[in-house]
Amino acid sequence: MKPKRLESELQDVGTFSHPKQNLEQYATTPALATKVLHLAAVEFGDIEDKSVIDLGVGTGVLAIGAKLMGAGHVLGLDVDVDALSECKENLEMYEPELEVELVLMDVIELIRRYDDYDEEESDESDESDDDDNNNGDGKRKDYVWPKADTVVTNPPFGTRRKGADVAFLAAAMKMAETAVYSFHKTSTREYIQKVATKKLGAKSAKVVAEMKYGLKNQYGHHRKDEVEVFVDVWRIQPTCKMKRDGNNDEDEIFEQNLRELAANIEELQLSARERKDKHRSKNSNKNEEY
Ligand code: SAH
Numbered sequence: 001m002k003p004k005r006l007e008s009e010l011q012d013v014g015t016f017s018h019p020k021q022n023l024e025q026y027a028t029t030p031a032l033a034t035k036v037l038h039l040a041a042v043e044f045g046d047i048e049d050k051s052v053i054d055l056g057v058g059t060g061v062l063a064i065g066a067k068l069m070g071a072g073h074v075l076g077l078d079v080d081v082d083a084l085s086e087c088k089e090n091l092e093m094y095e096p097e098l099e100v101e102l103v104l105m106d107v108i109e110l111i112r113r114y115d116d117y118d119e120e121e122s123d124e125s126d127e128s129d130d131d132d133n134n135n136g137d138g139k140r141k142d143y144v145w146p147k148a149d150t151v152v153t154n155p156p157f158g159t160r161r162k163g164a165d166v167a168f169l170a171a172a173m174k175m176a177e178t179a180v181y182s183f184h185k186t187s188t189r190e191y192i193q194k195v196a197t198k199k200l201g202a203k204s205a206k207v208v209a210e211m212k213y214g215l216k217n218q219y220g221h222h223r224k225d226e227v228e229v230f231v232d233v234w235r236i237q238p239t240c241k242m243k244r245d246g247n248n249d250e251d252e253i254f255e256q257n258l259r260e261l262a263a264n265i266e267e268l269q270l271s272a273r274e275r276k277d278k279h280r281s282k283n284s285n286k287n288e289e290y
Contacts, residue, residue: 024156114143
């Protein structure tokens with residue numbers, strides 16, 4: 001699909017109706033999504049017929065774009081039920097409905113629990129106002145991560161929750177067989193390079209596109225209407241390949257993990273709607289974080 005066509009197909013993808021500041025919910029614009037996905041598909045062959053995970057899928061613009069560019073199985077993960085149900089609505093808008101599997105998952109919690117990644121060192125993100133850095137030491141390494149050829153993520157930049165950007169990157173690298181596409185603030189370029197290659201053992205880590213990201217004032221805490229943020233798009237190749245090679249035990253644990261984490265999206269949609277209605281009637285003209 002040509003870039004112009006993809007961008008116009010993505011125009012109607014709904015964005016967060018009540019963006020949550022603590023989750024850094026900023027939707028990727030159709031133009032930026034197109035730029036990244038086109039690059040990944042055409043320049044690197046990482047989308048067509050490939051399995052794709054969208055980490056922090058939000059309302060789904062990257063997952064939808066990947067599907068439209070010919071991806072095979074697409075899995076979208078997010079910690080926010082409301083975002084997942086809005087994503088589901090976006091998928092239903094297409095005729096026929098686009099198939100993207102949606103799973104409720106707290107990526108940061110997972111990496112905390114199941115990896116030896118040391119959060120303490122990831123302290124270069126700005127404006128930390130987080131509190132619970134208290135991981136304990138009982139990390140398990142036997143978790144079987146969901147896997148895909150390609151992982152795309154527009155992660156939280158770590159402005160609200162310290163280290164969220166790197167936690168996402170660490171999780172993405174656990175999940176990707178071939179390549180991770182991840183967005184990071186240009187101001188953290190050197191740091192990301194170091195973390196990706198030295199700490200997370202990437203085979204390669206390159207900035208493949210630079211973008212100007214106009215963050216709309218959707219929360220009311222920015223003084224200006226729009227703040228410009230310079231963002232790098234990274235293509236990172238993870239090293240250690242733990243291919244799921246038909247080993248039954250592993251497959252079974254994987255399925256079990258997914259079952260445990262998967263939520264029934266229809267039910268979620270229902271309860272999300274109920275909550276939204278309540279929220280609306282209680283709080284009709286507030287646009288604050290909640
Ligand atoms: N991929 C979407 C949304 C990006 S915003 C897009 O490009 O438009 C970042 C997303 O990460 C949000 O949807 C937010 O809910 C999600 N997120 C934040 N913290 C998370 C966590 N701990 N686990 C999973 N998802 C998380």
